[in-house]
Amino acid sequence: MSDPSMTSDGATTHSGFVAIVGKPNVGKSTLLNSFLGTKVAPTSPRPQTTRRGVRGISTTDTHQIVFVDTPGLHKPKDALGKYMNHEVHSALADVDVIIWVVDLRHPPTDEDELVARQVRELPKPLFLVGNKTDAAKYPDEAMKLYRAQLEGRSAETSEIMLSAQNNPLQVATLREQILDILPENPFFYPRGAASDQSRETWAAEIIREEAMKKLREELPYAVATRVNRWTEREDGLQRIEGEIVVEKNAHKGMVIGSGGKQLREIGQAARKQLEVFLDRKVFLGLEVIVIPGWREDEEALRELGYE
Ligand SMILES: Nc1nc2c(ncn2[C@@H]2O[C@H](COP(=O)(O)OP(=O)(O)OP(=O)(O)O)[C@@H](O)[C@H]2O)c(=O)[nH]1
Incomplete structure (x- = not known):
């Protein structure tokens, strides 16, 4: 029987699930669409546009990343809000890698702290992504404050500052870094698949x-x-x-x-x-x-x- 973690020419395959989390409106869906070079998730200037965990799939010859875009974590006001936060929690429980997106135009808020609390203790590799550098006045200072929110985290933590909207090269660099740490696994989706949505x-x-x-x-x-x-x-x-x-x-x-x-x-x-x-x-x-x-x-x- 053939090994499911190998391609037909014998190379080992790596794949894994990567959750994109963060408070509303920081650019999570924009980042997902930029990773994939196509539109999988809705984006808008309004907070809480994303309501369900959308999966976007990126496949190379030997690697497959299944990104899970999640709704912005917030204090829920209704059953829909509770459902949205539940989507974030179940994504975090199921993935191999976490991307925490923050908006470098502003210092952290209570909602960022809500996210930081969720990810601080999780024993999974995490990328802190400082987004919207194109529009940030003091990106380095803001990044320092977000970094401080992860203090005490013992699992592997990396960081990158970028513009999900305007800089595909930086997004590609981040994608390469994620590819490097994916576990050995068979692919979860067929090679041509871009998303799990109908x-x-x-x-x-x-x-x-x-x-x-x-x-x-x-x-x-x-x-x-x-x-x-x-x-x-x-x-x-x-x-x-x-x-x-x-x-x-x-x-x-x-x-x-x-x-x-x-x-x-x-x-x-x-x-x-x-x-x-x-x-x-x-x-x-x-x-x-x-x-x-x-x-x-x-x-x-x-x-x-x-x-
Ligand atoms: N200036 C700038 N704006 C950005 C960037 N990335 C995203 N945006 C804008 O930020 C807004 C929110 O982007 P989304 O991708 O919808 O944010 P989200 O985090 O998925 O939002 P929720 O659905 O609320 O969780 C949109 O108006 C985007 O155009 C960036 O790199 N620079």
């Missing part, structure tokens, strides 16, 4: 990203999205039908906007993104529906894929 979930996340960017105040957080139908026409056109789910009737009108303008804009922006990544023409049909109080309703959360 195409429907991926598209729904892009729609939610655009909705979160356009909507104001609390509304971005009261929105969920799903794709119910995806058909391909013979000429290649992708017909995608999705729903934007809100909690109250009053929110429905706010998402649709006067004369349907806002919903049209969300749909157009999402369609453009989908067309770029699919390299196909897309027809995107969007409907807004109400599931009363879905963020506090365990069954509704499961129905919307938060399980």
Whole structure:
């Protein structure tokens, strides 16, 4: 029988799971997308955009990294928030390596301390990633403060300062450093796989990203999205039908906007993104529906894929 930790020409394979953790809005999803050179996870200027642990897979001839992007660790206000934090804890328990992303534009906050407490004692290699160096006034000073939060940690700890958004070379360097410490293992996913999400979930996340960017105040957080139908026409056109789910009737009108303008804009922006990544023409049909109080309703959360 062939050894599962070897390639067909006899080289040993290494692979492992790497959690990307940090407080909301520090650039975790941007870093994941940059590692992969494609868009797997939604990003936006709003905190708490990521809601579920998205896996993004990077494979070379002999190495495979399964990155697990996690929601920003925060003090939860509802059942959705609790689910999001649970996603972080289960990712941390299951992975081989941890990446803790911090925002070097600012000194640490209570939320960073929440993350530091989670990772300090874990006996797993950790990379402290100081992000947003392109926009930080005092990156070295900020990094020093974040480093101090890990004081007393006995497991292997490394650090790097970079810009996930603007510097792919630094991101590639970090990826190389991770490759070097992956344990000997067979690959967990087929070589061509980029993510564990279905195409429907991926598209729904892009729609939610655009909705979160356009909507104001609390509304971005009261929105969920799903794709119910995806058909391909013979000429290649992708017909995608999705729903934007809100909690109250009053929110429905706010998402649709006067004369349907806002919903049209969300749909157009999402369609453009989908067309770029699919390299196909897309027809995107969007409907807004109400599931009363879905963020506090365990069954509704499961129905919307938060399980
Ligand atoms: N200037 C600058 N902005 C960045 C960089 N990386 C990410 N951002 C921006 O920071 C914001 C948050 O990025 P995300 O990747 O969504 O952050 P996240 O940590 O996944 O956020 P949550 O979903 O809230 O956990 C977005 O507006 C990004 O464009 C960077 O290197 N430099």
